[in-house]
Amino acid sequence: MIKETTAEKILDYILSHGGDFGEVFCEQKLYTQMNMISQGREHFRPEAVSSGCEAGTGIRIFQGGASIYLYTNAEDEASLFGLLKEKWGKTPAAMDGNLQCGKACGNESGYAGEICGASLTGKASLLCRINRAGFAASERISRMRTRYIDMDQSVLIANTEGVMAHDRRVKTRLHITATAQDGNETQSSYTGPGAMRDFGFYQELNPERYAGKAAEDAVRMLHAVPCPTGRMPVVIANGFGGLFFHEACGHSLEASAAADGASEFSGKIGQQVAAPGLTLIDDGSMPDAWGSLHIDDEGIPTRKNVLIENGILRGFMTDRWNGKRLGLAPTGSARRQSYRFAPTSRMTNTYIMAGTDKLSDMIASIDRGIYVKSINAGSVNPPIGEFNFNTSETFLIEHGEITKPVHSATLIGTGGDILKRVEMIGDDYDIGQGFCYAGSGAIYIGAGQPSVKISEMTVGGDEA
Numbered sequence: 001m002i003k004e005t006t007a008e009k010i011l012d013y014i015l016s017h018g019g020d021f022g023e024v025f026c027e028q029k030l031y032t033q034m035n036m037i038s039q040g041r042e043h044f045r046p047e048a049v050s051s052g053c054e055a056g057t058g059i060r061i062f063q064g065g066a067s068i069y070l071y072t073n074a075e076d077e078a079s080l081f082g083l084l085k086e087k088w089g090k091t092p093a094a095m096d097g098n099l100q101c102g103k104a105c106g107n108e109s110g111y112a113g114e115i116c117g118a119s120l121t122g123k124a125s126l127l128c129r130i131n132r133a134g135f136a137a138s139e140r141i142s143r144m145r146t147r148y149i150d151m152d153q154s155v156l157i158a159n160t161e162g163v164m165a166h167d168r169r170v171k172t173r174l175h176i177t178a179t180a181q182d183g184n185e186t187q188s189s190y191t192g193p194g195a196m197r198d199f200g201f202y203q204e205l206n207p208e209r210y211a212g213k214a215a216e217d218a219v220r221m222l223h224a225v226p227c228p229t230g231r232m233p234v235v236i237a238n239g240f241g242g243l244f245f246h247e248a249c250g251h252s253l254e255a256s257a258a259a260d261g262a263s264e265f266s267g268k269i270g271q272q273v274a275a276p277g278l279t280l281i282d283d284g285s286m287p288d289a290w291g292s293l294h295i296d297d298e299g300i301p302t303r304k305n306v307l308i309e310n311g312i313l314r315g316f317m318t319d320r321w322n323g324k325r326l327g328l329a330p331t332g333s334a335r336r337q338s339y340r341f342a343p344t345s346r347m348t349n350t351y352i353m354a355g356t357d358k359l360s361d362m363i364a365s366i367d368r369g370i371y372v373k374s375i376n377a378g379s380v381n382p383p384i385g386e387f388n389f390n391t392s393e394t395f396l397i398e399h400g401e402i403t404k405p406v407h408s409a410t411l412i413g414t415g416g417d418i419l420k421r422v423e424m425i426g427d428d429y430d431i432g433q434g435f436c437y438a439g440s441g442a443i444y445i446g447a448g449q450p451s452v453k454i455s456e457m458t459v460g461g462d463e464a
Contacts, residue, residue, distance in 0.1 A: 001028045002057055002075050007158040010080060014061055015160055017088075021062035021320075023159040025297065026075075027339050028055040030115045031151040036127040038144045041135045046124050051115060056339040061088060067321055069342035116150040116172050118199035123148050126202060130176060133208035137215035140180045140222070144211070147175035150199070157299035165299035170198050171444060173290065173433060176211055180218035187224065187405075189217035189393060190374070194290040194433040194444070217373070220405060221393055227406040227461025228396070233369035233423075234411065234454045235362050235397070240374065240432025242447035245280065246350050247378045248387045249415035253280075253307050254333070255322035255345040256439065257382040264385035264416050265313055273313045274419035277355060280308040282317055284332055284348030290433035291349040291446035298334040298343055305331050308419075319345040337441025344439055349446030355425025362424050362453040364400040370409060370459060371395045371402050378411075385415035410460035418454060426451035 007024040014022030035048045056073040057080060070087050072079060118126075127146045134144040150172040157165045173194025180187050191214045195201045236244050249265075257263040265273060274280070284302030286292050293302050298320050306314050318326070319334035322345055335346035363371065371394070378389035389411040396404045431448025 001055065001154065001156060002026050002080070004156070004158065004164060006077055006080070007156065007164070009077070010059060010084065011158060011160045013081065013084060014059075019061045019063050019160075021160055023060040023298065024157070025058040025060070025336070025339055025343075026056070026156040027153055029053065029151055029153040029338070032115050032120070032123060032149065034120070034123055034127065034148045036124065036131060036146045038131055038135070042132075044128050044131050044144075046127070049120065051120060054338070058336075058339040058342070059084065060342055062321065062324075067342070071340050115152055116170055116198040122199070126207065130174070130207050130211045133211040134176070134178045134215045137178075137212040138180065138219050140182060140219050141178055141215045142181035142186065143179040145177045145179075149173050149175075155297075157295070157297070159299065163299040165295050167293065167295045169196065169293060171196055171290065172199060172201055173444075174207060174210070176207075176214050178211065178214040178218045180215070180222055182222045185222060187218050187221035189214045189221065192433055196288050196290060196292050217393055222405075224405040224407050225396070227370070227394065227409040227459070228368070229459055229461045231456050232459055233366045233397075234457050234459065235359070235366070235369065235371045236375075236449070236452050236454070237371070237373045238359075238426060238428045238449060238451045239430035240434065240447055241372065241452070242351050242431065242449035243375050243378070243434060244372075244389060244411070245352060245449060246347060246436070246445070246447040247380045247389065248413070248418055249280070249385070250282075250347050250350050251380055251438070252382040252385055252415055253282075253316050254347070255316045255318040255326055255328065258316050259322040259325040262383040264383065264414070265316075268313050269315060271313055272311050273416060274308050274311040275422040276311045277425060278308060278311055278419065278422050279306065279353040280350070281306055281353060282333065282347055282350045286349050286446070289349050289431070289446050290444055291347070293335075293348065296332045296334045296343070297336045298330065300330050300332045300334065302332040302348060305333065317345045317347060319343055335440060335443050337443055341440040346438065346440060346443055347436060347445050349431065349448070351429070351431055351446070351448035352425065352450065352452065354427050354429035354450045357424040357426050357451075357453070359426050359428060359451040362426065362451060363397055363402055365424070365453070366397045367399055369397045370406065371397050372409070372411070376408070380415065385417075386413075387415060388412055407461065412458040412460055418457060421455045421457065422452055423455040424453035
């Protein structure tokens with residue numbers, strides 16, 4: 001980690017050589033990744049185990065209407081100033097648009113000590129416990145696959161507007177996948193609890209319960225029938241069902257999209273964009289939450305940002321650069337995967353606030369539709385809001401009851417249309433954990449909601 005005095009020298013150099021704004025982001029990160037697969041119901045072995053450290057520095061410069069981002073794993077002053085002079089200092093006036101370049105080779109190294117309060121042996125033992133619990137839940141479980149990840153990241157962020165901030169981010173998470181088999185048919189279920197905590201999180205979590213639930217859900221999906229297709233009502237479950245709205249409208253509410261005129265919500269602040277009663281929030285300050293930070297990656301304290309309030313668009317998630325382009329103040333929403341990436345506006349913990357409706361009433365109100373218990377992944381085109389999602393655990397609703405599991409469905413529509421078709425909002429709010437992949441790399445996010453009923457949308461499937 002570079003010294004504060006070194007960061008100050010870099011910032012002075014930027015201002016004295018024609019830059020309008022300068023920023024230094026320095027990080028040092030310890031991490032663990034460990035997979036464990038089952039070789040029978042009592043034999044497990046770890047694979048792809050890595051534990052290491054990574055460190056580097058990123059330097060960002062604004063000049064006129066352009067920005068440049070430089071990065072390196074070197075920490076000595078000579079190398080840092082050499083990079084500045086090579087990539088920017090000689091011809092700063094030649095900057096045009098956005099440029100990102102740097103050097104980061106061989107900067108990762110093994111680390112044998114404890115990370116996040118536990119040794120590799122302790123983490124492997126945890127995964128063994130989880131695998132055993134999954135197999136114990138049902139004789140139909142044929143395979144358990146688990147993964148453990150953690151990180152302990154320290155950052156220094158300094159800029160020419162007076163920020164000199166330090167933060168430490170400790171994160172840990174599990175990936176648990178159970179596979180059930182009956183004859184030639186197999187079905188899988190996944191869960192992934194995580195938090196901004198150290199290894200002590202698992203003493204409170206009861207990870208065996210999560211393994212048992214994944215196993216039970218996988219068994220429940222056996223003998224799924226073809227999914228119906230067409231326009232129909234859809235109920236999306238609470239918790240990580242919120243990934244649906246993360247993709248369907250969350251990316252369109254990031255200033256990086258709005259500043260490029262590439263958001264369906266551009267120019268609509270103060271307008272009704274969703275059903276009355278729907279409030280969408282992004283909050284990076286939630287205590288211990290997987291998607292939280294104390295400060296964002298520009299050194300601004302994270303906060304609760306109300307994006308949509310009772311259906312009215314209130315604002316965007318804004319970083320410094322895109323906020324400048326939009327004439328909006330930063331909202332503590334700047335994020336990056338590591339020093340190799342320039343920050344941009346990204347989500348943290350994004351969720352729909354709880355309503356007053358009951359899930360049972362949502363199901364009872366539907367004659368024919370589907371209940372989506374979990375969503376695998378999706379894609380969205382922010383300028384027009386078109387999205388496409390693939391579901392995993394999905395069930396048929398017939399005459400007001402959840403009946404049969406169905407093969408994965410495809411949910412198709414536009415964010416602006418779906419927001420207005422939210423007909424019921426449940427009282428059973430929960431939040432799940434995941435990763436988001438976009439322009440500034442892979443970042444940890446929370447996505448949550450209560451159960452939500454959408455009056456009608458297009459469902460694709462494999463119905464004969």
